[in-house]
Amino acid sequence: MRIIYLILSFLLVFIIGFIFSSDRRNIKAKPIIVMIVLELILSWILLNTIVGIGLIDAISDWFNALMNTAVKGVDFVFGGLENEPGATFFINVLLPIIFISILISFLNYIKVLPLIIRCIGLILSKINGMGRLENYYAISAAIIGQSEVWLTTKKQLGHLSDKRLYTLCTSSMSAVSMTIVGAYMQIIQPKFVVVAVVINILSALVIANLINPYDLDKEEDKLITDDNGEKPAFFQMISDSIMDGFKVAITIAAMLIGFMALIYFVNDAFTFIFHKSFQELIGYIFAPVAFVLGVPMQDIVQAGSVMATKLVTNEFVAMTDLKAIMGDLSARTIGIVSVFLVSFANFGSIGVITGCVKALNSEKGDIVAGFGGKLLLGSTLASILSAAIVGVFL
Numbered sequence: 001m002r003i004i005y006l007i008l009s010f011l012l013v014f015i016i017g018f019i020f021s022s023d024r025r026n027i028k029a030k031p032i033i034v035m036i037v038l039e040l041i042l043s044w045i046l047l048n049t050i051v052g053i054g055l056i057d058a059i060s061d062w063f064n065a066l067m068n069t070a071v072k073g074v075d076f077v078f079g080g081l082e083n084e085p086g087a088t089f090f091i092n093v094l095l096p097i098i099f100i101s102i103l104i105s106f107l108n109y110i111k112v113l114p115l116i117i118r119c120i121g122l123i124l125s126k127i128n129g130m131g132r133l134e135n136y137y138a139i140s141a142a143i144i145g146q147s148e149v150w151l152t153t154k155k156q157l158g159h160l161s162d163k164r165l166y167t168l169c170t171s172s173m174s175a176v177s178m179t180i181v182g183a184y185m186q187i188i189q190p191k192f193v194v195v196a197v198v199i200n201i202l203s204a205l206v207i208a209n210l211i212n213p214y215d216l217d218k219e220e221d222k223l224i225t226d227d228n229g230e231k232p233a234f235f236q237m238i239s240d241s242i243m244d245g246f247k248v249a250i251t252i253a254a255m256l257i258g259f260m261a262l263i264y265f266v267n268d269a270f271t272f273i274f275h276k277s278f279q280e281l282i283g284y285i286f287a288p289v290a291f292v293l294g295v296p297m298q299d300i301v302q303a304g305s306v307m308a309t310k311l312v313t314n315e316f317v318a319m320t321d322l323k324a325i326m327g328d329l330s331a332r333t334i335g336i337v338s339v340f341l342v343s344f345a346n347f348g349s350i351g352v353i354t355g356c357v358k359a360l361n362s363e364k365g366d367i368v369a370g371f372g373g374k375l376l377l378g379s380t381l382a383s384i385l386s387a388a389i390v391g392v393f394l
Helices: 002-019 027-049 052-080 088-096 097-109 113-130 132-144 161-173 178-185 192-210 235-275 280-291 297-312 315-328 331-341 346-360 362-370 371-391
Strands: none
Touching: 002 192, 002 280, 002 371, 027 052, 027 113, 027 192, 027 371, 052 088, 052 097, 052 178, 052 192, 088 235, 097 113, 097 132, 097 178, 097 235, 113 132, 132 161, 132 178, 132 192, 161 192, 161 346, 161 362, 161 371, 178 192, 178 235, 178 315, 192 331, 192 371, 235 280, 280 297, 280 331, 297 315, 297 331, 315 331, 331 362, 331 371, 346 362, 346 371, 362 371
16 A cells, blocks of 8 residues: 555656646656655665664764753753753753754864765766756755855856756755754654655755756856855854854744744634634645545544645644644654655745845846745645655655
8 A cells, every 4th residue: 555655646746746847848757766766765774774773863862962962051041941841842942953053053164064065966966967056955955954055056046047046946945954953853753854854855856857857058067166265263153153043043933933823813713713723624625635645544634734734834833733643643644744844845935045045146036936836836745755755664
């Protein structure tokens, strides 16, 4: 049955992608097949082998150690509040982001991250035959995040075609930032976070090949990054990363406060008028997608509700909802939905990416805004593809 669900998911993704493709005749099957096979292999290794399970455990333990270290800084300011039974999500999950931000910035400062990103991107470009920039960007977005990544390629931004720009945006929206991966691991199972981060890179490129195929001349296949720009002083970098991490934590907190309150308000209004909450209704709408992914029949409405909530709000709101109902769901459902949630694919991200690009190049920002809906569709299909592939091994 798992293979049948995988085939159904592929049909769903590829039929929708084909319908909305900008150049159906130019779709290249080879890179799509190669990347899907690679996703299946990586998912199997990470979830079903001793080496993969050990690697995931090591990564999870490392992030837990970082979070515990970060809590010591939180404890100094908030005096042990994080150890109280009713400790807040902000203190336990969001504030440690500040420390993680410092580490990511430090690794970037000493050129370790750029080297890793370039090497993996180069290897990936040899495998899938796509441009060096596209592969560099896909890896980079998964490490430093959807906003910051644009700064590394700003020198090339003004010369990109609309199609290449769409591919970069799809990778940006399908990724997550390493800065907040530790926070995700406090809400959902770490193994699904790790697997999703890895295979989302490939899923985004698969969908970009399907919806947005194009030929790239060798002269165009250049990678011009801003890695070698003037470095700030070491302690300025530390200070800037601390403030950046705090801004991320505050932004997430503000989004959660607003969206959670809005969801409760809309739920109450819908319950009063229709005798069913808004999340229940969107759960029914998204239930067929959950079914195709292989979610057990008794869970499809609840799973669909969480998945739809992520699209209309953000992944943190949806993860919080998922955590609240985990006791009622099967392990398979939890795994599939968890992988689906680990990305920035939501309506709000359209504005974030448009704003980032517009700040660097106003003309390109307007272009991104123009294909915002198609961008959300592509990144959502990438999330569905990732969830379907992981579902085979659950």
